[in-house]
Amino acid sequence: MYLYNSLSHKKELFVPNNPDQVKMYTCGPTVYHYAHIGNLRTYIMEDVLEKSLRYLGYPVKRVMNITDVGHLASDADTGEDKMVKGAKRENKTVLEIAKYYTDAFFADCDKLNIKRPDVVEPATNCIDEYIHMIQTLLEKGSAYQAGGNIYFDTSTLEKYYVFNDHDEEDLAVGVREGVEEDPNKKNKNDFVLWFTKSKFEDQALKWDSPWGVGYPGWHIECSCISMKHLGDDLDIHAGGIDNAFPHHTNEIAQSESYLGHKWCNYWFHVHHLNTDTGKMSKSKGEFLTVSLLERKGYDPMAYRLFCLQSHYRRNLVFSWENLDNAVAAYDKLVARIAALKQDGEVEQAAFQQLKARFVGALNGDLNTSVAVTALYDVLKAKCNDATKLALITDFEQVLSLNLIPAANALKQKQAEEEAANADPEIDALVAARTQAKKEKNFPEADRIRDELKLRGIEIIDTPQGTKWRKV
Ligand code: AMP
Ligand code: ZN
Numbered sequence: 001m002y003l004y005n006s007l008s009h010k011k012e013l014f015v016p017n018n019p020d021q022v023k024m025y026t027c028g029p030t031v032y033h034y035a036h037i038g039n040l041r042t043y044i045m046e047d048v049l050e051k052s053l054r055y056l057g058y059p060v061k062r063v064m065n066i067t068d069v070g071h072l073a074s075d076a077d078t079g080e081d082k083m084v085k086g087a088k089r090e091n092k093t094v095l096e097i098a099k100y101y102t103d104a105f106f107a108d109c110d111k112l113n114i115k116r117p118d119v120v121e122p123a124t125n126c127i128d129e130y131i132h133m134i135q136t137l138l139e140k141g142s143a144y145q146a147g148g149n150i151y152f153d154t155s156t157l158e159k160y161y162v163f164n165d166h167d168e169e170d171l172a173v174g175v176r177e178g179v180e181e182d183p184n185k186k187n188k189n190d191f192v193l194w195f196t197k198s199k200f201e202d203q204a205l206k207w208d209s210p211w212g213v214g215y216p217g218w219h220i221e222c223s224c225i226s227m228k229h230l231g232d233d234l235d236i237h238a239g240g241i242d243n244a245f246p247h248h249t250n251e252i253a254q255s256e257s258y259l260g261h262k263w264c265n266y267w268f269h270v271h272h273l274n275t276d277t278g279k280m281s282k283s284k285g286e287f288l289t290v291s292l293l294e295r296k297g298y299d300p301m302a303y304r305l306f307c308l309q310s311h312y313r314r315n316l317v318f319s320w321e322n323l324d325n326a327v328a329a330y331d332k333l334v335a336r337i338a339a340l341k342q343d344g345e346v347e348q349a350a351f352q353q354l355k356a357r358f359v360g361a362l363n364g365d366l367n368t369s370v371a372v373t374a375l376y377d378v379l380k381a382k383c384n385d386a387t388k389l390a391l392i393t394d395f396e397q398v399l400s401l402n403l404i405p406a407a408n409a410l411k412q413k414q415a416e417e418e419a420a421n422a423d424p425e426i427d428a429l430v431a432a433r434t435q436a437k438k439e440k441n442f443p444e445a446d447r448i449r450d451e452l453k454l455r456g457i458e459i460i461d462t463p464q465g466t467k468w469r470k471v
Contacts, residue, residue: 001056001363003236004313006163006244006267011365014266016235022058023230024050025264026117027222027239027247030067031101032086034289035108037303037318038273038280042240044304045270045312045366047114049238051398052362063229064117066105068098068124069205070195071218081215084204094204098122108290111300113400119229123216127207129224130216133258134193134209142257143193147184150194150211152254155187162252163244163267191250192217219250223258234264241269270312276319288318301402302327308368308399330401333375337392337407338414340385350383354391362398371399421470426457430468433459 001014016022026046029035035043053060073079086097106116134150137143142156154160195203196214206213226234239248248267255263273280280288290300306326310316357377361370378391392403433448449459458471 001052002365003266003268004365005265006269007265012266016058017233017265020059022053022060022235023233024053024060024062024236024238025222025226025230025234026062026064026237027243028064028066028120029101029105030071030082031098031105032071032082033101033282034287034291035105036280036282037288037290037293039240040108040112040114040290040303041273041307041316042270043109043114044112044307045368046238046268047400048308048312048368048398049236049268049366050115050117051400052366055398056359056362061119061230062117063119063121063226065221065225066098066102066120066122067218067221068094068102068122070123070216070221081203084202087204098124111290111294112304113301113402115400121225121229123221123225124205126221126224126228127209127216129228130194130220131209133220133224133227133254136258137193137254140257142254144186145211146186148196148212149184149192149214151185151190152193152250152257153186154189154191154253156257157253160189160249160253161245162249189246191219191246193220193254219247220254222247223251223255223263227255232259232261232263236266236268237264238268238270241271244269271315273307273316273318276317280318293323298323298327299330301406302330305330305333305372305401308372308401310369311365311367313365333379333401334403334406334410336379337389337403338410340389340407342389343385345386346390347383347387350381350387351391354378354381354383354387355394358391358395368399371395375399426452426455426468430459430466434466 002011003014004010005012026043029039050060050062068083069081071082073082073085083094083097086101087094090097092100102122108114109116134143137152138145138150141153143150143152145151194209194211194214194216196209196212203215206215226237237248237251244267252263275288286292290303293300293303302323303326306318306323307316309326309329354374354377358371358374361367361374364370375392375395378388378395381388389404396403429448429452433445433452436442436444436448452459452468456470457468460467460469
């Protein structure tokens with residue numbers, strides 16, 4: 001498999017450290033509010049990456065954190081803790097907010113067929129690990145104490161901006177609005193590893209530490225949670241593009257200073273979903289969530305297809321019109337699959353040939369839009385329906401679009417409608433018309449059709465025979 005690696009800025013052949021276990025880490029949600037559908041685009045594409053790796057024969061162990069402390073309003077460690085802000089907004093405790101929005105996040109994931117990672121670890125579970133890593137960084141001279149906080153000293157690094165070919169715009173997104181200079185920092189890019197009470201008196205959750213009562217910075221969470229469950233090396237680290245700087249840049253700085261060697265080989269970044277007016281936001285305008293889509297009558301599977309139709313390294317623009325197009329494409333796919341019959345044995349040669357196109361698309365930097373095209377190729381192919389159904393079932397291990405259950409539900413609905421409309425008298429008239437046509441008695445055939453029309457029945461001639469419906 002070839003994957004674009006943000007570290008080398010190239011597509012690289014993916015070679016895991018140990019082919020018996022691919023170690024994958026994903027930055028999890030900050031559970032202060034619902035995830036918007038932009039956040040969920042990132043989780044959908046990470047889900048596709050994990051499922052593709054498994055489909056291509058790599059056993060994966062995937063770990064994700066839940067950020068329930070330490071993520072401040074600006075990713076550059078300024079402003080209020082997002083969790084505290086969420087709790088104030090809803091008049092609840094931070095723990096209540098964390099529980100509610102963690103559950104809401106996984107409910108959204110279920111609706112979008114996003115598999116739960118093998119390990120999900122809340123940041124508040126790993127305080128001892130953070131303290132240990134920070135202590136080691138202090139001992140090594142990679143961190144310092146100032147104004148009550150512990151900072152990572154970026155001047156100790158050979159290179160800090162490891163992803164430095166990112167657009168200025170992406171870098172700016174990472175820093176976000178409201179950045180104020182912290183006078184305790186020795187260098188502009190230094191970041192907080194541990195905050196103490198000296199900085200935020202109203203922080204809800206605090207723990208004892210060798211440097212006073214306080215709480216961890218956001219970046220340290222991911223390094224420690226990854227190492228806790230995956231050890232000292234990592235194959236793939238994934239996240240949204242805005243996480244590349246400063247979050248992932250800081251994760252690399254502290255992890256590699258702590259370990260004394262390279263930490264993660266491949267960095268996978270999903271680009272943003274934007275609205276036609278710009279960046280997706282949780283604070284302004286219509287807050288786009290999966291529940292909102294459902295309230296407006298959209299099947300979350302149509303949104304998943306919408307995401308799969310474009311490459312993860314392209315910005316994607318959300319509009320209701322674009323989503324409507326995805327709905328039309330999804331409904332058409334389901335209708336075509338519903339028309340397939342189990343008509344015999346799978347034709348092995350055709351199966352392998354069509355599967356190779358799908359595999360090729362995944363191998364080429366997870367090209368899901370080409371993978372979806374490979375699905376259309378299956379529907380158009382000359383092989384029998386049994387082969388097509390077997391291929392669709394196979395592709396669904398990665399696409400997870402509920403295509404087979406949705407097609408079965410449609411067939412069931414069609415059968416129920418037919419049964420509800422059954423009328424032996426009309427059937428007899430339709431059969432008489434068919435017979436008249438066969439005997440080339442066209443005046444009689446037309447007479448019967450007109451009679452049916454008067455009774456509100458429309459005749460539909462299809463390759464499978466004549467059907468009728470009430471109009
Ligand atoms: P957060 O809950 O804010 O930590 O974000 C969760 C994930 O969503 C992170 O991986 C972000 O990089 C990602 N993300 C944030 N905004 C967007 C967006 N508009 N489109 C795609 N991914 C996003
Ligand atoms: Zn992270």
